[in-house]
Amino acid sequence: MLYGRAAEQATIERLVAAARDGQSASLVVSGPAGIGKSALLEHAAAAADGLRVIRAQGVEFEAELPFAGLHLLLAPVLDRIGRLPEPQARALAGAFGLAAEAPSDRFQVGLAVLSLLAELAEDGPVLCLADDAQWFDRASVQALTFAARRLHREGVLLLFGVRDGGVAPEPAGLPALRLCGLDGDAAGALLDAGAPGLASRVRARVLAETEGNPLALIELPRALTAEQRAGEILPLSYNFGALPLTDRVRTAFGAQASRLGEPAATLLLVAACEETGELDVVLRAAQSLGAGPAALEEAERSGLLVASGALLAFRHPLARAAVLQGSPLVRRLAAHGALAGALAVSARPDAGDRVAWHRAAAATGPDEQVAATLERTAHRAAGRTGYTAQAAALERAAELTPGASARARRLLAAAEAAVAAGDLRRAAAIGRRAAAEPGEDTLGPGIGRLRAAVEFELGSPRDAARILLDASAGASGPVAVEMLIDAVRNGYFGGDPGLALEAAARLREAAGESPFALGLDGLARLMTGDAAHAVPRMRALTRHALDGPDPALSPGQRLVAGAMALITGDDDSAMAVFGPLVSEARDQAALGWLPIALEHLSIAEFFAGRLRDAGAHAQEGLVLADTTGQTHRLDHLRCILAWTAALSGDEDRCRDLTGAAIGRALERRNVRTAAWGTMALGLLDMGLARYGQALDRLDAAVEGPIGTHYAATYFAPDQVEAAVRTGRPDRAAEPLRRFQAFAAASGRPWALAVAERCTALLTPGEAAEKHFAEAVRLHGQDGRPFEHARTELLFGEWLRRAQRKAEARARLRSALRTFQQLGARPWTARSGAELRATGDAEATAAGESPLDRLTPQELQVVRLAAQGMTNRDIAAQLFLSSRTVGYHLYKAYPKLGVAGRGELARLVHADGAPGAAGAR
Template sequence: MQLLGRRRECAALDRTIAAVRTGESRVLVVHGTAGVGKTTLLDYAVRSAPGLRVLRAAGVESEMELAFAALHQLCAPLLDLLHRLPEPQRHALEVVLGLRTGSPPDRFLVGLAVLSLLSEASEQTPLLCVVDDAQWMDQASAQTLGFVARRLLAESVALLLATRDRGKVLPGLPDLEVVGLRDADAHALLNSLTHTSLEGPIRDRIVAETRGNPLALVELPRGLSLTQMAGGLGLLGAGDTLPGRIEQSFLDRMAQLPEETRRLLLIAAAEPLGDPVLVWAAARRLGVTPDAALATGTDGLLTVGEQITFRHPLVRSAVYQAAEPAQRRAVHLALAEVTDETTDPDRRAWHRAAAAPGPDEDVAAELERSAGRAQARGGRAAAAAFLQRSMQLTVDAPRRIRRALAAAEATLQAGDIDQARHFAELAGRDAGDEFPRARAELIRGHIAFAAGRTGEAPGALLAAAQRLEPYDMDLARETYMLAYGAALMAGAGDTMQAIARATAALPPRDGPPRALDLVLAGYGELVIGDRARAVKTLRQAVVLMAELPVGDALVWGWVANGVPPSIWDDAAMRALSDRQVAVVRAAGALAHLPLELTASGMSTSFTGDLAAVTAIAAEAEAMATALGLPISPYVRLRLTALRGREPEASALLARTIAQAEAAGEALGVTISQWSAAVLRNGLGRFEQAMAAAQASAAMPVLWVADWALPELVEAAVRVGEIAVARSALDRLADSAGPCDTDWAQGTLARCRALLGEPELYRTAIDHLGRTQLRAELARAHLLYGEWLRRNRQRSDSRHHLRTAHEMFTAMGLEAFAERSRRELAATGEVVRRRTVAAAVRDELTAQERQIAVLVRSGYSNHEVGERLFLSPRTIEWHLGKIYTKLGVTSRRHLRDALPHDSAAAD
């Protein structure tokens, strides 16, 4: 068909191809109603791209439940390049494409693998990737390609996707809307197709009714007489739509074909691969031969060759939807019988399910096996669909309940919370035994947690754990741990008390205790107030957690991140959080990384290495953005508070507190108020610091509330609220006293010194000097120097104040540095203000700063790309811009040009 009136669209496609030829990447979502010409425009782009390697795929409505079906079409020609990918990425992609067996890979690791694969292929020849009918892609492929589309930048890759609904499948991507032809072009197309002379009003009416839709202009007048076109085309019913009218025109044409031809069309509509061998094999089972079916042709509705294709996707949908249910079942049964059970078991199972007139245990079992294969490939949506259909075909009550529970779990993993809740409720309602009810309760608890219903989740998980005890004690203990995690986030003190009582009553396990058992026991002892016993128990837990199995680390390891700070063990806190990040990263469980990186950033912040903290925060935020996951800005809050940037920190604090209070998330409020107390103490605004520290310390969030106590002691002493300070010191002594770590004893000594025991300042400095807690050590020097100056020991005070000022300045703790500078000035020593490198802050973009920090820290382009979800080629492209802005030429020079507190660039 000649392209008419598409100059704007063709120009956009021409620009896309031209950019790719110059080494850039482009993404364009071409969207518009059915028949408007999207496929024709994709074909134009392919014809306009000589010298580019073209990869094509298309979504097929009947394949929407088959995981990674569209991705397999697109990537199949590139499989010879798999060996160039990093091992975790190669393994993930091979599993989802069915090239090897393995545990289900993280879907975002699959996305990174596809990005790397396209990047590698584009090193040889620029790529043009074309995906038609994207609205019918399977969910796994759509998520992966959406992920890739948002990360392409400098890979010489063009990704063109055609879909009917703007943003429904691939939201937020650059788009090109295709609308009907303008009147002049629509008239020209209509004139080229009609061989009779139509009067002007008739042509105008046809153009108006079709809205310039090219397919409608081609198809609707076909076979109609002049009288019919003049009198009937414009009489659309109130419920009619243009796609529906086009489909009806196809059906009208199909009605004129012989029975054998119509049956062939239905077989082809139900068989998504377009494989003529399968179609003819099924046709023969239904008594249809090629001679009979093709004797009079197909009126252009179907092309039979090396591949069987329809005139338009609307032909397929019209043929399939118009068939009687019995006819569709017969066709699917024939296709199931000719589909190889060994090479394509999942498609065979799906055909059998579509052919089933009612419950069928054999088919249900086959669907269940297909779900297992889908889960092994990481196809969560496909597994959910298989299990849902399997449950619907099951009569036996126990099997039906078991499959309903499996469907609920798989559906939750696929992200469909409402459907997951539906199947969990079905299982709980129909279950005749207590164990399935307990499992349904557990799923409801997970659903509440995933849905952000912070107040509901702790109680639901506690109830599930209690119901699970008689049937699966290990699962019950694991559920109690998750209940603790939910309760800690919600600040649900009553629920924590209930969990503590329940776990204390659990019978002892045979054999030596596991990390899980010790953490549960230790948390329970913390909650009921037996601090000395809790410290002993949690110390044993720390030892075992150094070798925590991957499965435990992924399921409940995030809850156990609180063990080291509960016993004031700073070295174990950093080691555990770093191990959790390494384990999650190695397992490819990227969806867990933002949370684990947040814990790592918080633990690292105590060392005062703000550049490292900023790199961690940047990775966590970039990953959360790429994965479409929410992330709490706790690390960013901590950074801004330590730096003392009041306007930036205050705005972030207010926003975070409001969001946390609205969500019922006490942990967020506690961390925010603690950060506010640190900020205001650094700025010397002690009344505000005391109020914030009191608010944080009052929250029932165990160790985080304890972190606010030193801030409360300092602020209260400075404003003369000695009773408040002593009460906070008593609480701090209860928390840190039983712990013999240098962090605990140094902090306790520093606070006691503030309350009238100044000789303990040296003790605090000695203890904190044996840790890596540089910020805490610098604050001890500052407080001691302030006390010495106020007691007229200026010479001695200068040493401690100078030490504090140098440490704060080197770390980038600007407010504390200024506070120590003012104190030094009061002793008569002149100290110039020091500022961080503003040029870096002003010239580098946020993403460039992230990359620069990671490269300066020694990461390769591949490693930086994995952390920021970019290809190595894009990292190199960014580095070129960074070098130019900083006036350097190499990674070695970058280390010198970038200030140590490069995080200050934020």
């Protein structure tokens, strides 16, 4: 019976009932030790009639073993691995050490967990209980969180019990239920049920000291002697009130353990040091220390240790902690040594790793043999993408390493593993220790790359560029080239032409006249305004990636080449690079670099007028970046989503997305993100006819930290129009000059057209017409339909003012259609108003597509279904379950007015609007 938890029990019961109805959910039950998390999870299991229950409990000593917690949870259902798609089956088997092949991406295991749980749910609803998840290893938590955030309509309920202050990060982004102490009535009822007959003043003291903590209410009275319970001696003779509650409970367990005889105490200590509860291992180790089977019987009688079949478990983790805390160091060392010996003959696949950790725990000083064994354990962990475990093993190996050189090498490797695990702050701390080792100049480039990676994500791109430049002086060959490529990129993100130029010059020295050296030199030159020199070199790098393509190019190098196309306005080439990159990332389940590929693809799609796809891909990238811990990328993606919000006139969403993002970017001197966010706000102002506000915002950005390169490519057309509309043409001259230079170097028809449009706005009288006409002609050769429609709108306004209403109507109708198709509501309203001013009665014709009614996720599912993909294929592409895909289709059909899958291809093909072109 649970006391005082009626509301929490009802919450659990509702989730269980929803799982029976096919609705998936997750919940993190958190709170301090003993507050009742495990009891609530047990209540869920008791209420789960008709659900299959799989469960695991985290073990403190396994927090450094990769995928240990996940293996405990899924061990009963591993026979289903063969039903998963082959790459996922390989990933999960490799993670668990059941196959030689390791997963190629640390998040592939999460995708495999998602598929496995969905597969189990095909036979009926499933309840997964992960108790003491604070002691799950980080890799397991990441995989389970990934799966939990993508379960929707499968009938899977994931419940986590998490104690405050655990080793692994709490599952992020999941619904949470935090438990507090019981109220007075419930606490009293629980105390009276477990410890009847306490003297009144003892009862009052216990209630006051336990703060409503159920475990304390049960265990503290057990630590009292009969005299204390009767009130004859002041209860709890140790200094009860001076300790935190958890320490008081631990002390109570320790008092019970201290009453055991020497052999039972030894066996209890061995069990506390052994992480899996395997009875045979504990008995072998305890036997070697003189504690035989009789000691087990006494330990069981104490109630601290419970035997179930071939497993041992402590009544509560705090009991284990009390035993460890109450044992002298020399006895703990002996216990770990005995366990290493007992495990050496074990047939378990992870026995070697456990032996290594126990030998390390038994070491009293530097020991190269133990350190080398731990390093081999680290390599095995890396082969299973258990990078957190790899970092821990290498860090401990370094502590046991006698020589400074080898110690520094292992520390650097540990820091690099922490970066791979996404634990950047830990990486920085370990890296500082590596750098502090004496005489390790040879590690300078490696330490520099590490520091730069951390700085780029958590600090300033400019500082990261400087770190790389300084550290690259000690590097050579491909390492130096890679460092200098990153330095140019970081200088670009940081808006520092000097840094970018210095890095580009060094890159040309290291790599000669290679396409990457020349292309990145062009990027650095573009930042100085030298577009004529820059653009051809940048375009050459894009062609290098597209012509072939070179199989030696990594995804990161292809991303750089595609970015050159975006920056120079070559949207078609950008799509040709990023479309296949996204497809490859999906096929390979490469979730590490998929968010950045989606980010760049969504930018190209936005400019190409594929706004629905741009929004869907940016939103997907945002969710994946959040799931994979790419915090730096989140603000980039928020700003792209803000563009679509600005275009549609959704002011609240635009400001919500950009507000904090711009502030963080400026604080970190990340100029690119700040520019994107400012572009969104400027576009919003322009759409809502707040021209003075737009002009002041954009001018301030250009004159402030954002820089002229961004102004030329992003801000200049809006600056020119805003200046003209506010009667300040003098403030348009410099933006026009910069954009004309960029357009001439770019040679893209859309850019030349916008330059002509801006020139027309600043040209008095009838002479403006030829520039407008030339702009319209150029737009007909190239993409960017939004810019085309803006030109048509401005030309139509000019013609109406010249009393040429019939000609104006043609331009304004064209603009109106495009704005409607793009969902650009403020611009649609302006075009309609201009048309009405010409006497056109059809100025407000609707332009909504049925696809506009879909959510971003539904849109992606519908597009893939229209290509003939099965639900299983779509699930693999979008990292969902097949059942969730089916649910999205079920919700989409009535919105689209179709009866089934067969009609989707026709509908999607017929929707040929600029904002709705098919997904790539």
